[in-house]
Every structure is written in structure tokens, then in C-alpha cells.
Amino acid sequence: xxxxxxxxxxxxxxxxxxxxxxxxxxxxxxxxxxxxxxxxxxxxxxxxxxxxxxxxxxxxxxxxxxxxxxxxxxxxxxxxxxxxxxxxxxxxxxxxxxxxxxxxxxxxxxxxxxxxxxxxxxxxxxxxxxxxxxxxxxxxxxxxxxxxxxxxxxxxxxxxxxxxxxxxxxxxxxxxxxxxxxxxxxxxxxxxxxxxxxxxxxxxxxxxxxxxxxxxxxxxxx
Numbered sequence: 753x754x755x756x757x758x759x760x761x762x763x764x765x766x767x768x769x770x771x772x773x774x775x776x777x778x779x780x781x782x783x784x785x786x787x788x789x790x791x792x793x794x795x796x797x798x799x800x801x802x803x804x805x806x807x808x809x810x811x812x813x814x815x816x817x818x819x820x821x822x823x824x825x826x827x828x829x830x831x832x833x834x835x836x837x838x839x840x841x842x843x844x845x846x847x848x849x850x851x852x853x854x855x856x857x858x859x860x861x862x863x864x865x866x867x868x869x870x871x872x873x874x875x876x877x878x879x880x881x882x883x884x885x886x887x888x889x890x891x892x893x894x895x896x897x898x899x900x901x902x903x904x905x906x907x908x909x910x911x912x913x914x915x916x917x918x919x920x921x922x923x924x925x926x927x928x929x930x931x932x933x934x935x936x937x938x939x940x941x942x943x944x945x946x947x948x949x950x951x952x953x954x955x956x957x958x959x960x961x962x963x964x965x966x967x968x969x970x971x972x973x974x
Contacts, residue, residue, distance in 0.1 A: 755790070755821040757851045758831060763812045766842025771806040777840065778818060784838040787831060790821030804855045805932060805965065808940065813962035819851060849974065858932050858973045860913055862964040863939045865926040867946075867955035877953045878919040881926070884949055885915055885942070892945050894938075908945060911937035913970075924955075932965065 762769075769777065779799040782789050791797040802819045822828065831848035839845070869877075884890065889907050896904035913929040930937040939960055947954040965973045 755851060756819070756828065756831075756848060758818050758820070758835070758848045759846050760816045760818065761814045761844045761846060762807065762816055762842060763814075764842035766840055767810055767812050769840070769843075770809050771803065775801060775803065777843075778835075781835050781838050782820070785834040787834060788823055788826070790823075805858065805861070805936075807962060808938060808960070811960040811962060815962055815965050817965065853967075853973065857967050858965055859968040860929050860966040860970060861932045861936075861962060862966060863926075863928045863930060864961040864963055865928060865939050865942065866959045866961075867924045867926070867943070868957040868959070869922055870956045872922050873919060873924055874953055878917055878924050880950050880953050881924065881946060882915075882917060884946065885909075885912065890945055890949075892941055892948065894941055894944075906935070906937075906941070908937065908941060911935065912942075929966065929970065 762774075778801050782799055782801070790800050792800050800820060804817060804819060807813050807816060822831075828848045828850075832845040835845045836843070867873075867877075867881075885908075887909060890909050891905050891907050893903045894906055895902060898904070911931040913931070915929075916927040918925040918927070926942070928939060928942070930939060940958075943955070943958050967973045
């Protein structure tokens with residue numbers, strides 16, 4: 753297990769930085785900030801950083817985690833501000849701490865899904881979506897590199913721990929707790945199910961925000 757972790761916020765234009773580009777961004781940021789971290793071994797060593805729960809492009813987050821290793825005796829308290837000042841706008845490191853819990857204990861993610869409607873939320877939309885996500889089974893197709901057809905079937909319901917609803921004049925907000933891994937649920941599949949099963953309730957625009965990562969007891973994972 754890595755020695756240290758940082759937690760960071762990813763918002764604004766930074767939401768459109770892909771996972772691989774984000775990894776390269778942090779590798780360069782450690783170098784620019786003059787923070788020495790552990791490197792991979794071999795003929796061409798590079799800074800070791802790992803983001804255990806990649807965020808989809810276009811999603812915002814206030815709880816991203818990056819794992820790395822500091823040399824013994826390094827000043828962890830200085831890491832957040834030293835990194836933030838050399839990172840792109842929209843990425844802010846909020847804390848640095850010792851990695852004490854294994855990654856397998858990260859079980860759930862709290863996502864805020866905002867469905868927006870240009871002409872106002874359709875009448876009955878909230879109740880229709882409640883009924884859809886309250887089914888005993890809700891099977892959708894998703895892309896799969898392992899399947900010969902390129903598609904696989906997944907039942908969303910066992911992967912949804914909880915959904916709270918807030919209806920507004922021009923939007924519906926879904927405050928969800930979803931499985932994080934083995935298998936995890938991308939919240940975009942919930943929206944895909946709404947578009948497929950309830951096309952009259954399909955939103956004109958959707959935003960996704962990762963609010964918190966949780967353990968199996970729904971306590972914050974740190």
C-alpha cells in the first residue's frame with residue numbers, strides 16, 4: 753500500500769482533463785513544486801502516482817484521492833499548498849495524510865446527479881424516476897471490452913444503495929449512493945436508463961458531482 757494520499761477537488765474546466773492527462777499533470781506538479789516522491793524502478797523510472805477511483809471526463813468532484821509515497825521525514829502539511837500553486841485552475845489539493853486504510857475498504861460513492869430541463873421539469877417526472885429506480889430489477893447495456901459484442905448487460909438496482917430526490921422548477925436532483933467497485937456503477941448509466949425507459953422525462957442537460965467516498969458502513973473513507 754502507498755505511504756501517503758492527497759485529497760483534491762476537481763471543478764470548472766479541469767473537469768475535462770482525462771484520467772491519463774491528470775496522472776501526467778500530477779507527476780509534473782510534484783516536480784515543479786520541488787516535492788520528492790517515490791519513483792518506479794527500472795531502466796526508465798518515473799514518479800509513482802495512482803488515482804484508485806478514476807473520474808469520468810466532465811464530472812466534478814470534491815473528494816478525489818491520489819496515492820504516492822514521500823521520503824521519511826517529509827513535511828506533509830506543506831504538500832497541499834505547494835501542489836495547488838502549480839496545478840491547473842480547478843484542481844485544489846485540500847489535504848495530505850498517511851494511507852492507513854486499504855483501498856478495498858472504499859465501497860460506495862456519493863454522487864449528485866442534476867437533471868436539467870430547458871422548459872421546466874415535466875409534470876410527474878420525479879415520481880416516474882422514483883418508480884423506475886425503485887424496481888426490483890433494471891437491466892441496461894453498457895460497453896465492455898471483454899464481451900465479443902462490445903456490450904454487456906448490467907442490473908443497476910443491486911448497485912444502488914440509496915437515492916434521495918429533490919424536485920425543482922427546472923431540474924431534479926438525485927442524491928445517490930452507488931457501489932464504488934467490484935463492480936462499480938457509473939451514474940451515467942442511471943441517466944441512460946431514464947432516457948431509454950422514460951424518454952418523455954429525459955433531461956436536456958445532466959451534471960455529475962462526486963461528493964464523498966464511503967466505506968461499507970457508509971462512513972467517510974479516509
